[in-house]
Amino acid sequence: MAYRFLASWVLTASKRLTRRFLFLFTLSLSCTYLCYCLIFCSDSIMQNPSYDGYRCILIQNVRGKKLLQKSPSCNAAVDHKETQINIHSPAASVIRLVPPEDSWTERNFSYTPEDVSGQETSNNTGTPRFGSKKLPHTIIVGVKKGGTRAVLEFIRVHPDVRAMGTEPHFFDKNYDRGLDWYRSLMPRTLENQITMEKTPSYFVTKETPRRIFSMCKEIKLIIVVRNPVTRAISDYTQTLSKKPDIPTFQELAFKNWTLGLVDTSWNAIRIGMYALHLESWLQYFPISQIHFVSGEKLITDPAGEMGRIQDFLGIKRIITEKHFYFNKTKGFPCLKKSDVNSLPRCLGKSKGRTHVQIDQEVIDQLRDFYRPYNIKFYETVGQDFHWE
Numbered sequence: 101m102a103y104r105f106l107a108s109w110v111l112t113a114s115k116r117l118t119r120r121f122l123f124l125f126t127l128s129l130s131c132t133y134l135c136y137c138l139i140f141c142s143d144s145i146m147q148n149p150s151y152d153g154y155r156c157i158l159i160q161n162v163r164g165k166k167l168l169q170k171s172p173s174c175n176a177a178v179d180h181k182e183t184q185i186n187i188h189s190p191a192a193s194v195i196r197l198v199p200p201e202d203s204w205t206e207r208n209f210s211y212t213p214e215d216v217s218g219q220e221t222s223n224n225t226g227t228p229r230f231g232s233k234k235l236p237h238t239i240i241v242g243v244k245k246g247g248t249r250a251v252l253e254f255i256r257v258h259p260d261v262r263a264m265g266t267e268p269h270f271f272d273k274n275y276d277r278g279l280d281w282y283r284s285l286m287p288r289t290l291e292n293q294i295t296m297e298k299t300p301s302y303f304v305t306k307e308t309p310r311r312i313f314s315m316c317k318e319i320k321l322i323i324v325v326r327n328p329v330t331r332a333i334s335d336y337t338q339t340l341s342k343k344p345d346i347p348t349f350q351e352l353a354f355k356n357w358t359l360g361l362v363d364t365s366w367n368a369i370r371i372g373m374y375a376l377h378l379e380s381w382l383q384y385f386p387i388s389q390i391h392f393v394s395g396e397k398l399i400t401d402p403a404g405e406m407g408r409i410q411d412f413l414g415i416k417r418i419i420t421e422k423h424f425y426f427n428k429t430k431g432f433p434c435l436k437k438s439d440v441n442s443l444p445r446c447l448g449k450s451k452g453r454t455h456v457q458i459d460q461e462v463i464d465q466l467r468d469f470y471r472p473y474n475i476k477f478y479e480t481v482g483q484d485f486h487w488e
């Protein structure tokens with residue numbers, strides 16, 4: 101009797117235990133499944149690889165042939181030694197980027213906050229976020245007031261070029277932020293597209309050629325030059341527009357006017373001594389890697405100058421005379437409207453200012469001063485810019 105009771109009790113207890121075990125097992129299975137779903141399912145919703153794939157297919161359909169080309173990016177040939185030290189420097193919160201005062205007019209063309217932070221500047225196409233950010237393949241390194249904005253805005257019409265709209269000043273003012281920071285400012289590019297930026301002050305900054313070389317020795321460089329006397333007046337006109345109380349051009353340009361002693365420490369004068377600055381670049385780069393644009397021809401024959409730039413970059417001559425018209429009010433060439441709904445585009449008010457009137461005598465003195473530098477420059481470059 102006692103044995104039977106004990107046996108039935110043990111049986112009930114073991115049944116209960118089994119049920120409990122089964123319940124707990126099911127519960128833990130459910131929990132595991134729930135956790136799995138939470139972690140992996142949500143992740144796959146956010147970064148759906150098939151979505152990316154779909155986007156890539158779209159691009160390939162449009163430009164499939166081109167995507168097979170080798171990337172023109174500099175990233176592969178980088179010697180990061182110098183900048184890697186600072187690669188973890190703080191990101192772009194207080195970047196010193198030149199405000200886009202020279203944006204286009206005649207079209208509702210404005211820079212987005214992203215552009216100002218330099219992150220996702222779109223080119224003419226307004227391409228969405230395809231591709232990846234790469235270090236520049238080409239840099240417009242100078243010269244200030246040479247016509248650098250015009251070159252950048254004209255070349256970015258090309259579908260194979262994507263350019264940063266603002267001036268990053270990486271190699272002169274922001275170098276300690278590191279290459280990762282610099283790269284993060286670039287627009288996204290597809291495999292076949294060229295990444296470009298322009299910072300005209302690079303041309304006269306001593307450390308810049310070495311720093312650019314250490315980033316990428318195969319980089320292509322563009323220098324837009326202009327008659328150094330006109331350039332100096334343009335530079336001065338710009339400063340005057342911001343600080344109306346500065347001394348006269350003549351007072352700043354000459355240490356001693358009677359003796360004809362030019363003040364080469366004044367930046368507006370110093371920048372125009374092109375031959376001098378070019379020497380620093382030639383210590384690192386062969387002349388074949390540098391393309392010189394005539395600032396004067398850029399105004400009289402923009403298509404011709406753009407044709408030569410496209411050849412230098414190794415891209416198809418897509419930008420031709422069909423893209424330009426001469427705007428009589430502005431007094432400069434502007435881009436024609438790209439489609440029926442858009443407006444033509446001229447550079448902003450800060451480009452093509454009316455220059456301050458300077459005495460002919462002052463101009464002649466400066467012309468004499470620059471002559472030897474100009475001759476040396478023509479010889480080195482192998483091109484006569486006719487600044488006499």
Ligand SMILES: Nc1ncnc2c1ncn2[C@@H]1O[C@H](COP(=O)(O)OS(=O)(=O)O)[C@@H](OP(=O)(O)O)[C@H]1O
Pocket residue numbers: 243244245246247248249250300334335395398399432433434446447450451452453
């Ligand atoms: N298409 C077109 N439209 C307007 N302006 C043109 C154009 N092509 C060249 N230029 C000349 O560009 C000069 C300004 O040069 P930058 O863009 O290099 O200036 S800056 O260094 O970025 O401030 C600017 O100088 P200034 O005329 O002295 O204002 C222009 O002469």
